[in-house]
Structure formats: structure tokens, C-alpha cells
Amino acid sequence: MSAPRDIHGYLADFDDIPGTRVFTARRARQGYHLNQFAMSLMKAENRERFKADEAGYLDQWPLTDAQKTAVLARDYNAMLEEGGNIYFLAKIFSTDGKSFQFAAGSMTGMSQEDYAAMMITGGRSPEGQRSIKDKR
Amino acid sequence: MARLTAGLTTSHIPAVGAAMDLGKTSEAYWKPVFAGYEWTKAWEVGQKPDVVILVYNDHASAFDMKVIPTFAIGCADSFPIADEGWGPRPVPQVEGHADLAWHIAQSCILDEFDMTIINEMAVDHGLTVPLSLIFGQVATWPARVIPIAVNVVTYPPPTGNRCWLLGEAIARAVASYEEDLNVQIWGTGGMSHQLQGPRAGLINREWDTAFLDKLTADPEALRAMPHIEYLREAGSEGIELVMWLIMRGALGPKIRELHRHYHVPASNTAVGHVVLEPTY
Numbered sequence: 001m002s003a004p005r006d007i008h009g010y011l012a013d014f015d016d017i018p019g020t021r022v023f024t025a026r027r028a029r030q031g032y033h034l035n036q037f038a039m040s041l042m043k044a045e046n047r048e049r050f051k052a053d054e055a056g057y058l059d060q061w062p063l064t065d066a067q068k069t070a071v072l073a074r075d076y077n078a079m080l081e082e083g084g085n086i087y088f089l090a091k092i093f094s095t096d097g098k099s100f101q102f103a104a105g106s107m108t109g110m111s112q113e114d115y116a117a118m119m120i121t122g123g124r125s126p127e128g129q130r131s132i133k134d135k136r
Numbered sequence: 137m138a139r140l141t142a143g144l145t146t147s148h149i150p151a152v153g154a155a156m157d158l159g160k161t162s163e164a165y166w167k168p169v170f171a172g173y174e175w176t177k178a179w180e181v182g183q184k185p186d187v188v189i190l191v192y193n194d195h196a197s198a199f200d201m202k203v204i205p206t207f208a209i210g211c212a213d214s215f216p217i218a219d220e221g222w223g224p225r226p227v228p229q230v231e232g233h234a235d236l237a238w239h240i241a242q243s244c245i246l247d248e249f250d251m252t253i254i255n256e257m258a259v260d261h262g263l264t265v266p267l268s269l270i271f272g273q274v275a276t277w278p279a280r281v282i283p284i285a286v287n288v289v290t291y292p293p294p295t296g297n298r299c300w301l302l303g304e305a306i307a308r309a310v311a312s313y314e315e316d317l318n319v320q321i322w323g324t325g326g327m328s329h330q331l332q333g334p335r336a337g338l339i340n341r342e343w344d345t346a347f348l349d350k351l352t353a354d355p356e357a358l359r360a361m362p363h364i365e366y367l368r369e370a371g372s373e374g375i376e377l378v379m380w381l382i383m384r385g386a387l388g389p390k391i392r393e394l395h396r397h398y399h400v401p402a403s404n405t406a407v408g409h410v411v412l413e414p415t416y
Contacts, residue, residue: 010292010363010364011291013364014291014364014367017335017367017368017372018334018335019333019334019335019336020330020332020333020335020367020372021332021333021372022291022367022372023289023290023291024291025290025291028201028290032201035196035200035201036200036201036202038196039196039200039201041221042197042218042219042220042221043219044219044223047221076332077333077334080332080333085196085289085290086331086332086373087195087196087289088196088200088201090195090196090220090221091196091220091221094220094221094222095221097222099151099403100150100151100331100403100404101151101403101404103331104330104331104332104336104337104404105336105337107332107333107334107336108334108335108336108337109334115336115337118337119337119339119400119401119403119404120165120401122339122341122400122401123328123337123338123339123400123401123404123406124330124335124336124337124338124339125338125339126338126339126340126343126368126369129335129338130368130369131368
């Protein structure tokens with residue numbers, strides 16, 4: 001248990017999980033300002049300013065155009081791809097009055113109703129969802 | 137001397153807090169979620185812990201990306217309720233136990249766990265939902281709380297073994313505190329769930345059940361479990377389960393399971409809850 005770990009192998013394994021972006025150091029660096037922007041929405045006055053002028057509010061942060069476009073479109077998969085982390089992005093859908101279930105459902109390509117129905121019947125099966133290379 | 141008398145685990149799903157705050161607990165969807173906590177609520181009234189050491193993760197509430205402590209301990213006299221984007225939950229402020237918390241911090245650092253000491257911190261659903269589930273809707277929380285915040289958001293989180301060893305160090309710290317206090321330790325988060333990407337909604341009942349069994353039957357297997365197994369089997373947010381091993385490490389080698397509850401779903405998540413007692 002105290003043997004040194006192979007950090008490269010540790011990180012490489014994360015890319016083998018279907019439909020998942022693990023919040024690694026690389027993504028944390030890429031998404032730093034995106035996540036800090038989202039964090040600013042924890043303050044009620046910032047939420048009001050954002051709602052009044054979303055594009056203007058985003059322009060006050062050093063974001064890439066792709067990050068801004070993803071936020072304005074509420075494209076959560078694109079925000080994840082740009083280094084967003086779901087717990088930070090939660091401040092955006094909370095500002096919109098949306099639930100975690102709405103946001104999670106939106107990332108699967110399913111309708112909110114179909115996603116909720118899948119959860120009630122036991123959720124998404126792990127079969128075939130564990131590993132891309134091993135197809136299991 | 138202070139005594140570590142029991143441990144429990146529970147999920148800390150935000151929608152569960154919202155269901156309580158909005159009076160929805162008797163609705164058909166929520167009833168089976170809350171039913172599994174009735175035994176514990178009654179048990180806890182008899183236990184009367186003075187202090188709960190509550191292991192949880194902050195969800196981008198007190199900690200943003202500026203500072204990412206792996207293990208942080210709340211040493212304040214009190215902790216306000218965080219505004220997570222829709223206003224703070226309508227629950228009482230959390231009262232800390234600064235003296236015991238500082239004692240644990242000092243003891244753990246000398247024990248080679250370099251804790252981050254937090255003197256001001258708002259606490260989010262990760263901490264308040266477990267309190268609501270176990271203590272119910274109350275005007276003041278009946279126990280003082282020492283928050284232990286663990287990074288399980290930015291990779292790598294601590295290993296399961298490291299969490300276990302921290303639990304052992306916390307237990308040694310509690311045992312060396314001179315005041316006679318009844319102390320519990322709670323591990324929160326989990327069970328299987330994934331909140332992001334096309335794989336969102338993943339639930340693994342079989343794996344969760346095996347995890348619950350191993351807490352008592354084969355904890356050494358959990359201790360050695362690598363992060364990739366949590367990610368593959370329990371979803372990207374299932375990694376929160378490493379925090380349960382801080383609780384489990386603190387209880388020592390011999391324990392008894394007093395109560396278990398498992399239900400799918402609450403929002404996106406499998407609810408898992410056990411109550412454990414050291415048998416010494």
C-alpha cells in the first residue's frame with residue numbers, strides 16, 4: 001500500500017472510462033477561470049448582474065470564446081470539455097433555477113422525463129460503461 | 137476522557153435536503169428514502185452524542201479553485217450555512233467544538249497528518265443534509281459538530297488507505313482528550329452516482345451492496361481499492377466513498393453493523409446508510 005504509484009498510468013486510466021471527464025490537474029488548469037466565474041454566482045448580487053447581462057458579465061472574466069459560448073448555450077458537456085467541474089457548474093444551473101437532475105439529464109442526450117424514468121427504474125446500468133478498451 | 141462510541145455513514149444528496157426543507161418527505165417518491173432513517177433517528181435520541189466529527193466534502197462552497205486542501209478541519213466556534221446558489225438552507229447554524237477540534241488538529245499533525253486548519257467556513261449540503269437526516273428538523277442541532285472537509289473534487293483525492301489512517305489518527309486524538317465526551321464520527325457522500333457527461337445516472341446496486349458488506353466483513357479490501365475502481369464501478373461522484381474509510385478507520389478493527397438502509401434513487405444517486413458500533 002505504500003509502494004510508489006505510477007502517476008502516468010494512474011492518469012491514463014481515466015481516459016478509458018466511457019462518457020466521463022475526470023477533473024484532473026490538466027482540466028483544473030484549463031477551466032480555472034470558468035470555474036471561478038461559476039463560483040461568483042454564489043452571491044445574490046452577482047446572480048442578478050449575470051441575469052441582467054450574461055455576455056457582459058462573462059466578458060469580465062478571462063474566458064476563452066469556447067468557454068463563453070458553452071455557458072451562454074448552457075451546453076454542460078461543452079463546459080466540461082472546457083475544464084468546467086460539475087460542482088462549480090452547479091452554480092450556473094442553480095442560478096437558472098434548475099436541479100442537478102435536470103443538468104445531469106441534459107448531458108446524457110435524454111429528455112428530462114426519460115432520464116427521471118431511468119433513475120426510478122434503478123439508474124444507468126454499469127454494463128458496458130466501465131471500460132472502453134475492455135468493452136465491459 | 138472523550139470516547140468514540142459509534143460511527144455512521146450516509147449519502148448527502150442536496151435534493152434530499154430540499155425535500156425536507158420544502159415539506160415533501162411524505163410524497164411517494166421520497167417516502168422510502170426517509171423511511172430508512174427512522175431507526176437511526178430514534179437510536180440517536182438515546183445515544184445523545186456531545187460531538188459529531190462529520191467527514192464530508194465541500195461542493196465548491198467554502199473552497200473555490202484558489203485553495204484546495206486535501207484534509208481540512210473546522211476549528212471555529214460556529215459555521216454559517218452556505219448559499220449554494222439558491223439561498224442558504226433554512227437550518228440552524230452549526231455549532232463547533234473549537235477546543236476538541238484544535239486538539240485533534242494538533243494531535244494529527246504530530247501524528248504526521250498535516251491538517252489544514254479552518255477558522256472561518258460556511259458549510260454546504262454535504263454537511264447539513266446528514267445532520268437533517270439524523271437529527272431531523274430542529275431549532276438547534278443537538279450536538280456540536282467538527283467538520284472534516286476532504287478534497288474529492290480535484291484529482292487526485294486522498295487514497296482510501298490514507299483516509300483509513302487519518303481515521304485511526306483521529307481516534308487516537310479523541311482518546312487523548314481529557315474531557316468526558318461522547319463522540320461519534322460520520323462518513324458522508326456516495327453511494328454510486330455520476331452527475332456529469334453522457335454516462336450520468338450510473339448506479340451500481342451490486343457494487344454498492346458489496347461495499348456496505350465489506351465495511352464490516354472485509355474492510356482491508358476497501359482500504360486497498362484504487363480510485364479507478366470507484367470511477368468505473370460507482371460513477372465519477374462515487375469517489376466520495378473514500379471518505380467513509382476515515383470513519384471506518386476511526387472505529388477500529390472490530391465493529392458491529394446495527395442498521396442498514398439502501399435505496400435507489402434519490403435524484404441521481406443511490407442512497408446508502410449504515411450505523412456501526414465498535415465492539416472492542
